[in-house]
Amino acid sequence: MGQTITEKILSDHLADGDLTPGEEVGIEIDQVLTQDTTGTLVWLQFEALGLDEVQTELAAQYCDHQTYQFDFKNSDDHRFLRSAAGTFGAHFSRPGNGICHNVHRENFAAPGKTLLGSDSHTPTPGGMGQLAIGSGGLDVAVAMGGGPYYIEMPEVVNVRLEGELPEWATAKDVILELLRRLSVKGGVGKILEYTGPGVENLSVPERMTITNMGTELGATSSVFGTDDRTQKYLDKLGRGDQFVSLAPDDDAEYADEITVDLGDLEPLIAQPSMPDNVVPVSEATGQSVDQVIVGSCTNGAYEDILPAAKMLEGREINKKTEMIVAPGSKQASELLARQGWTAELMAAGVNFSEATCGACIGIGHVPASDSVSLRTFNRNFEGRSGIEDDSVYLCSPEVAAASALAGEIVDPRDLAAELGDLDAPGFELPDEYNGSKADLIAPDETVDDGLVKGPNIGDVPLKDPLEEHLAGPTLLKMGNNITTDHIIPATQDILMYRSNIPKLSEFTLSRVDEEFAQRALDSDGGFLVAGENYGQGSSREHAALCPMYLGVEGVLAQSFARIHKANLFNFGLLPLEIDDETHDRIEEGDDIEIVDDVAGAVRSGAEEFTIRVNDDWEATGVLKASQREREILADGGKLPHTRSKQEGGAATADD
Ligand code: MIC
Ligand code: SF4
Numbered sequence: 001m002g003q004t005i006t007e008k009i010l011s012d013h014l015a016d017g018d019l020t021p022g023e024e025v026g027i028e029i030d031q032v033l034t035q036d037t038t039g040t041l042v043w044l045q046f047e048a049l050g051l052d053e054v055q056t057e058l059a060a061q062y063c064d065h066q067t068y069q070f071d072f073k074n075s076d077d078h079r080f081l082r083s084a085a086g087t088f089g090a091h092f093s094r095p096g097n098g099i100c101h102n103v104h105r106e107n108f109a110a111p112g113k114t115l116l117g118s119d120s121h122t123p124t125p126g127g128m129g130q131l132a133i134g135s136g137g138l139d140v141a142v143a144m145g146g147g148p149y150y151i152e153m154p155e156v157v158n159v160r161l162e163g164e165l166p167e168w169a170t171a172k173d174v175i176l177e178l179l180r181r182l183s184v185k186g187g188v189g190k191i192l193e194y195t196g197p198g199v200e201n202l203s204v205p206e207r208m209t210i211t212n213m214g215t216e217l218g219a220t221s222s223v224f225g226t227d228d229r230t231q232k233y234l235d236k237l238g239r240g241d242q243f244v245s246l247a248p249d250d251d252a253e254y255a256d257e258i259t260v261d262l263g264d265l266e267p268l269i270a271q272p273s274m275p276d277n278v279v280p281v282s283e284a285t286g287q288s289v290d291q292v293i294v295g296s297c298t299n300g301a302y303e304d305i306l307p308a309a310k311m312l313e314g315r316e317i318n319k320k321t322e323m324i325v326a327p328g329s330k331q332a333s334e335l336l337a338r339q340g341w342t343a344e345l346m347a348a349g350v351n352f353s354e355a356t357c358g359a360c361i362g363i364g365h366v367p368a369s370d371s372v373s374l375r376t377f378n379r380n381f382e383g384r385s386g387i388e389d390d391s392v393y394l395c396s397p398e399v400a401a402a403s404a405l406a407g408e409i410v411d412p413r414d415l416a417a418e419l420g421d422l423d424a425p426g427f428e429l430p431d432e433y434n435g436s437k438a439d440l441i442a443p444d445e446t447v448d449d450g451l452v453k454g455p456n457i458g459d460v461p462l463k464d465p466l467e468e469h470l471a472g473p474t475l476l477k478m479g480n481n482i483t484t485d486h487i488i489p490a491t492q493d494i495l496m497y498r499s500n501i502p503k504l505s506e507f508t509l510s511r512v513d514e515e516f517a518q519r520a521l522d523s524d525g526g527f528l529v530a531g532e533n534y535g536q537g538s539s540r541e542h543a544a545l546c547p548m549y550l551g552v553e554g555v556l557a558q559s560f561a562r563i564h565k566a567n568l569f570n571f572g573l574l575p576l577e578i579d580d581e582t583h584d585r586i587e588e589g590d591d592i593e594i595v596d597d598v599a600g601a602v603r604s605g606a607e608e609f610t611i612r613v614n615d616d617w618e619a620t621g622v623l624k625a626s627q628r629e630r631e632i633l634a635d636g637g638k639l640p641h642t643r644s645k646q647e648g649g650a651a652t653a654d655d
Helices: 005-012 036-048 072-088 100-107 124-128 137-144 171-182 204-217 228-237 302-312 330-338 341-347 397-406 412-419 501-505 516-522 542-549 562-570 580-585 598-603 627-634 638-647
Strands: 014-016 024-027 031-034 058-062 091-093 114-117 131-134 149-152 155-162 190-195 221-224 256-261 268-270 278-280 291-295 322-326 350-352 373-375 392-394 470-477 527-530 554-557 574-577 591-594 608-613 617-622
Touching (some): 005 014, 005 190, 005 221, 031 036, 036 058, 036 137, 058 072, 058 100, 072 091, 091 100, 100 114, 100 124, 114 137, 124 131, 124 204, 131 221, 137 562, 171 204, 171 256, 171 268, 171 278, 204 221, 204 228, 291 397, 302 330, 302 341, 302 397, 330 341, 373 397, 397 412, 470 516, 501 542, 542 562, 554 580, 562 574, 562 627, 562 638, 574 617, 580 617, 598 627
Parallel strands (some): 031 058, 058 091, 114 131, 190 221, 291 322, 322 350, 470 527, 527 554, 554 574
Antiparallel strands (some): 014 024, 024 149, 268 392, 470 591, 591 608, 608 617
């Protein structure tokens, strides 16, 4: 039987298991990436595992989320990361050099290779044929130590693209259309593989906008094959020799097929406050706009900013609107500056930011109260911009620039008709991506003599093995689509404690209930109850580690987001699936008991667990886990599990 692109890459990297959907598969990892807000734990755990040298072909440490360094704690994190990269053998990208996904694709991403990253948008270079997956930091640490990465083999879905994008429709509209159709849960357990005649009509950067935001569908990854355009893109990056040809076999079998006719697309917009709340821009026009931001890892490339700059050249943005351009990388900034586009943007009234995640997680450019912000980003979860009750819309750079000119949400086609001289901008790739590499420090250029840990950098707390008897109160009851931004927000006041778990834990679920952390600490154990898609969004393992630190023993949810569920296993928290009725019936404060020998049942493969509520009624919780995950869970998490294996004389970072 023929193979899909995914199956081809995975067959080349198979370390354990086979490619049967739903079964666990171990994958050899060629490259890893990590960033500043997840990276400190990655290296602390790498150290705690007793590992001393990166074993993958390549590892890269980026500093991108908090590059303004408002607090010494941020700078200490960056200094520690530089010293860890140098000590253990990773490339280091200085703060301000750009967002991990952008800098990685410019410098290291390669077709046919596997990439694991402690950031949920790691799938970005899927647009150039790399199989890239986001995970928690501990999984990255283990992969860096040479261990395979385990996932449940996803279903591979064929997203067949036909036709060509009409003027003013963009790659962003392709992924917004998929979000409109499939929702933020539509990709869970799936890898989306883009095929069909429409693919050749998309440039590689456009493909990467689509693969980047496949994360918002909950997909494990998204991938395109390679073609002449991939070869030319790599040539321009100066890495043409890394091209490999990748296409599905003619008789490849997919679990499902979705067809998108690019020719039918029009400018779309995600309304507040979920990326799947998508409508045609024409349905949102007239909404006054206070702030416009073009940037982020989704639409912060040179090829994203150029169309906006062309549209603004010789014009001025509306007086009631502020506009910021935040490039995804310094290379993009440098190219735009050398070509004079930065000056055009500035003359139009735009503020030009350093290359950073920043505003995407509420660090800088926080919207005013009761205001509307229009962004080219990938997420608009409520409060993520840095203010509760925010009103953030997501769109393409073209819609953003048109709306900045109009001072309100506008369909760029209408604005073009009104102005008469506004052409659909399009873009060309530069002759070569020749930005400076001054901000990249290779492992053999290390400038530190060993690890440098500031006072805010603590140890990673460990959990005891799972107990036989689990009981405690329902500490918090939540609804559907709780994001990791709810569990551990990423705003500046909180982000600076990413390396200090006792302090960070104080903010756990504070966006849902300010009293939660204290209540959890005061109680001797307890449970979280949630609806569908619990833990969607970020890869941050802190969203499992902090509840664990506060004594939470398990999460009862209708369903879990993939990375978060893996993080719960990694930190020894029992994730049980419950049905609708059980979710409706359990109240906050209810006493929960997981009946019988929990640790024993977990190890022996039991799937159904009896949940006794208030000693009054019973329901069933389902544990969907591989034997490997069960052992990790029962040992109290991956760190204690791996250590116990090491003590028992087993392999090092093998799982
Ligand atoms: C995000 O977009 O939410 C983040 C901030 O990049 C996170 C990583 C983190 O929490 O540090 C992600 O996407 O994984
Ligand atoms: Fe940074 Fe935002 Fe991309 Fe996350 S989604 S990596 S915060 S730009």
